[in-house]
Amino acid sequence: MTPEIRSIGILGAGRVGTALARLALAAGYEVRVATARPPHEIALLLEVMAPGAEPLSVEALIATSDIVILALPLSKYRELRPELFAGKIVIDAMNYWPPTDGTIEDFERAASSSEIVQDHLAGARLVRAFNHMGYHEIEQEARPEGDPARRALAVAGNDADARAAVSGFIDRLGYDPIDAGPLMASRNFGVGTTIFGAAFDRTEMAQLLASAHQREAA
Amino acid sequence: MEIGIYSFGDVQKDATTGELGSTAEATRNLLEAIQLADQVGLDYFGIGEHHTREMPASAATVILGAAAASTKNIKLGSAVTVLSTDDPVRVYQQFATLDALSNGRAEITAGRGSSTESFPLFGHSLNDYDALYAEKLDLLMLINESESVTWNGKFRPALNKAQVVPRPDGGSLPIWLATGGNPQSSVRAGLNGLPISYAIIGGQANRFAPLAELYRRAAAQAGVAPEKIKVSVASPGFVGEDAAKAKDFFWTHWHAVMEQLGKIRGFAPPPRFHYDKEASGDGALFAGSPEEIAERIVKLHGSLGHMRQFFQIDVGQMPHREYLRSIELFGTKVKPLVDAALGDKAKAKEANRDA
Ligand SMILES: NC(=O)c1ccc[n+]([C@@H]2O[C@H](COP(=O)([O-])OP(=O)(O)OC[C@H]3O[C@@H](n4cnc5c(N)ncnc54)[C@H](OP(=O)(O)O)[C@@H]3O)[C@@H](O)[C@H]2O)c1
Numbered sequence: 265m266t267p268e269i270r271s272i273g274i275l276g277a278g279r280v281g282t283a284l285a286r287l288a289l290a291a292g293y294e295v296r297v298a299t300a301r302p303p304h305e306i307a308l309l310l311e312v313m314a315p316g317a318e319p320l321s322v323e324a325l326i327a328t329s330d331i332v333i334l335a336l337p338l339s340k341y342r343e344l345r346p347e348l349f350a351g352k353i354v355i356d357a358m359n360y361w362p363p364t365d366g367t368i369e370d371f372e373r374a375a376s377s378s379e380i381v382q383d384h385l386a387g388a389r390l391v392r393a394f395n396h397m398g399y400h401e402i403e404q405e406a407r408p409e410g411d412p413a414r415r416a417l418a419v420a421g422n423d424a425d426a427r428a429a430v431s432g433f434i435d436r437l438g439y440d441p442i443d444a445g446p447l448m449a450s451r452n453f454g455v456g457t458t459i460f461g462a463a464f465d466r467t468e469m470a471q472l473l474a475s476a477h478q479r480e481a482a
Numbered sequence: 483m484e485i486g487i488y489s490f491g492d493v494q495k496d497a498t499t500g501e502l503g504s505t506a507e508a509t510r511n512l513l514e515a516i517q518l519a520d521q522v523g524l525d526y527f528g529i530g531e532h533h534t535r536e537m538p539a540s541a542a543t544v545i546l547g548a549a550a551a552s553t554k555n556i557k558l559g560s561a562v563t564v565l566s567t568d569d570p571v572r573v574y575q576q577f578a579t580l581d582a583l584s585n586g587r588a589e590i591t592a593g594r595g596s597s598t599e600s601f602p603l604f605g606h607s608l609n610d611y612d613a614l615y616a617e618k619l620d621l622l623m624l625i626n627e628s629e630s631v632t633w634n635g636k637f638r639p640a641l642n643k644a645q646v647v648p649r650p651d652g653g654s655l656p657i658w659l660a661t662g663g664n665p666q667s668s669v670r671a672g673l674n675g676l677p678i679s680y681a682i683i684g685g686q687a688n689r690f691a692p693l694a695e696l697y698r699r700a701a702a703q704a705g706v707a708p709e710k711i712k713v714s715v716a717s718p719g720f721v722g723e724d725a726a727k728a729k730d731f732f733w734t735h736w737h738a739v740m741e742q743l744g745k746i747r748g749f750a751p752p753p754r755f756h757y758d759k760e761a762s763g764d765g766a767l768f769a770g771s772p773e774e775i776a777e778r779i780v781k782l783h784g785s786l787g788h789m790r791q792f793f794q795i796d797v798g799q800m801p802h803r804e805y806l807r808s809i810e811l812f813g814t815k816v817k818p819l820v821d822a823a824l825g826d827k828a829k830a831k832e833a834n835r836d837a
Contacts, residue, residue, distance in 0.1 A: 278664050299666075308703065309665050312696040339609060363747045364598060366608025399663075400685035461749030463756075 273329025350387030391421035406438025416469035486526025486792030491539025522813025528561025550584035559589035593660025672700025719768035719793030735798030772815035
């Protein structure tokens with residue numbers, strides 16, 4: 265069953281977090297944002313960068329949001345407390361990017377960083393999305409349904425209902441969601457893949473994901 | 483409004499043989515570029531710390547020191563100093579020395595920069611980036627406030643009434659905070675009363691307008707004096723007499739860098755149509771004719787209110803001749819057009835008198 269999604273909670277008020285907050289507000293969602301700082305310390309930031317988004321504590325945000333988006337540096341993932349995420353639909357937008365962020369031992373041998381994050385947040389219904397597009401594009405490239413210039417975003421996760429819920433959210437923001445299947449498939453749109461940082465429409469994206477999948481099966 | 487140039491000290495590539503010039507030659511060429519920028523009336527030159535074969539500007543203050551002795555008016559700074567992997571005491575001493583030699587023209591810009599080679603080079607871990615940066619910025623600001631410094635932290639030995647000299651005649655050095663768009667950095671600069679420098683190197687440039695507003699509001703909230711609140715913008719740029727030729731020429735060099743970077747960082751280099759979009763309108767790439775670029779600077783000024791914009795011309799191993807010609811056009815054509823448009827008549831007059 266796909267639950268109705270009304271409220272979006274974003275962990276991280278950086279470039280990605282504030283861009284997604286603005287998009288989600290524009291699409292009519294209730295939006296909350298939390299960082300490692302107390303909520304009042306990001307009040308001004310949100311007032312200017314994403315007017316209408318509510319600053320909350322991490323705990324309150326997770327407890328009250330239908331979807332929680334991880335838009336914090338991946339190096340901080342162990343600070344996320346697994347018990348808070350049990351049963352939650354979580355979007356992992358974080359990338360493992362050693363050239364700019366440094367090497368993190370936990371991710372050195374992982375095919376997809378999201379699988380490590382899912383292992384840590386064992387009870388969460390984790391979906392990987394948004395990671396293959398630059399933050400300024402995420403905001404600039406959103407288009408209404410049916411627009412020929414509408415771009416596609418890949419979605420992967422082990423929980424089909426969570427994937428469907430996230431797909432609905434992505435569609436409302438202005439992108440064609442393409443279901444890549446289980447979380448394992450997220451390695452096909454990670455850093456260094458053809459999809460990472462490039463622009464594709466739904467047909468191209470579906471083809472790229474399918475052929476990557478075939479290569480893997482072979 | 484101030485117009486300037488910044489460089490990572492690019493090595494030139496021979497257009498016919500494809501061979502890279504020497505790093506020593508590139509260093510001398512960089513000095514020549516600064517001297518020309520001064521002669522054509524540009525306001526600022528910044529050197530961005532890098533440590534690679536293609537971009538060997540590792541010791542910016544030495545080059546700037548040579549420039550101090552052979553230029554008159556141009557402000558000389560870093561763009562940026564990778565503060566996280568440097569010792570703030572040493573950074574301050576070097577720039578204060580530069581300030582003395584240049585009669586008050588030195589500036590520091592601290593930031594993450596686009597290079598990370600200095601981390602392994604000086605034995606720091608990228609994982610400590612945030613902590614290193616916060617601590618070192620703190621110390622640098624403290625040194626700027628007083629000659630005798632008492633301080634302790636995690637990443638360098640404590641200081642007990644340590645004397646840090648020479649001191650700038652002007653009392654303190656401008657310390658800019660450089661940022662690529664993380665909103666918290668704008669808040670940090672505002673709360674600390676530091677001028678802010680936005681690196682706008684891709685996408686739509688005016689998306690930084692809310693950040694500039696955030697910076698100004700954070701500064702106002704902290705009671706910072708209005709004259710201390712300053713915004714500057716750094717972006718890629720190239721001017722040539724002919725708009726289409728300038729765009730084509732810059733494309734080959736810009737694309738070469740993006741290809742290099744993409745290989746290291748795992749993304750596909752952007753296609754030409756993407757470049758064309760960003761090299762026009764509100765885009766972040768300022769390549770074109772002097773008239774077009776002046777117009778776009780003025781338009782961006784309308785949304786950001788920045789007091790300086792400076793351009794990285796020599797990307798992708800650009801030949802020295804074209805680089806120098808573009809600097810000349812920025813000084814002789816773009817700057818007067820921008821001054822005229824912004825009603826900076828007094829300044830234009832002054833420049834004429836000096837020339
Ligand atoms: N930049 C892009 O174009 C892009 C595109 C796709 C994906 N990504 C990924 O998205 C993530 C965010 O990138 P970004 O560019 O937005 O980074 P950023 O600008 O540095 O922002 C990171 C945010 O995370 C917050 N944060 C840090 N520790 C936290 C914690 N323990 N709990 C909650 N929030 C915390 C930071 O706030 P405080 O420090 O104030 O707590 C800050 O607001 C990264 O994992 C990145 O790989 C980036």
